[in-house]
Amino acid sequence: MIEINQLSKKYKGAESFSVHNLDLRIREKEVFGILGPNGAGKTTLISMLSSLLKPTKGSFSINGLNYREHTQQLKQIIGIVPQEYALYPTLTAYENLRYFGSMYGLKGAHLKSKIHDHLEVLGLGPFADKKIKTFSGGMKRRINLIAGILHAPKVLFLDEPTVGVDVQSKNAIIDYLKELNKKGTTILYTSHHLNEAEHFCTRIAIIDLGSIICKGKPSALIDEHVDARNLEDVFLAKTGKALRDYA
Incomplete structure (x- = not known):
């Protein structure tokens, strides 16, 4: 459903790429999680796939539609739920x-x-x-x-859809998204709620400094790490415990 090839984004005046040579394939009807520390490139990636940001280089297609040649058709088949409230x-x-x-x-x-x-x-x-x-x-x-x-939409992009909400609202949102997925919607999702991602996503990719450092089913990634009890342990093993403050 989503095919990403060597996708990169470097903002004007930036010293390094926010997303760098990223390759990824997301299957139809998947719930795919993009996880990473602050500044890892998650929102930049979502913004490019949503046609809100122009890539510096590389390409991607959604449902066979290349973003350069079919921008308007592509926008008709995607839905976007941004991290900030897009409401009046x-x-x-x-x-x-x-x-x-x-x-x-x-x-x-x-x-x-x-x-x-x-x-x-x-x-x-x-x-x-x-x-x-x-x-x-x-x-x-x-x-x-x-x-x-x-x-x-055929594809739904979610950027931190449950951030800052009460437990009941979070539960209602996740249950509703699961129903949408059962009906055929492919979901690409970013979150800092690793326990939520572990149980919600069919596959995940952990990205850091704009590149994928591991990907797979949450259960498989946990099994691959001897000391890991959950996805949070895998995340810390891959990205470290250093603070990721940035401005």
Whole structure:
């Protein structure tokens, strides 16, 4: 579903590449996790695959569509749920979703029905006409998710979709994503919640300094490391325990 070849990104004025010569194949209907320390290149990679950032070099295709030749068609089959809230705080939940749905060509009764269904499944039906600025963090995360999947994308990019939310909201989001995946959506996901990734992802890749340092099924990677009890142990073994603060 996703084929990445020697993909690289170096920002203007930067001393080094944020993503460097990255090769990766992601199968259809996978839940693939991209894990790494702060500054490892996770968000940069997602931004390039979402056509929000232009690669410095290399190429990628999604569902057979090359990003250089089929940019508009590619945008129609992907969904993006960014780490930051992509919502208008003074609009209601329904108004936000109607706006984002219309950007994908959805309209009328069909759009209204889809919005209603998604709100109900994620426990937000009673808040459809409340302004986003009154919502809790978990509620905003759930609306953020709905905005990215109203058009039923083939591929969904998730950048820290459960960061800063309560346990109940996190559980609701992960359960909903599992249902989307069962229906055929391929998911590419970044997170710092390693326990969550261990149980949610079919395969993962750990990246550091813009390059993949290991990849595979979480259970297999744990088994490969003698002292590892979980994915967090593997992560620390591969990336070290030094702090990764950056500005």
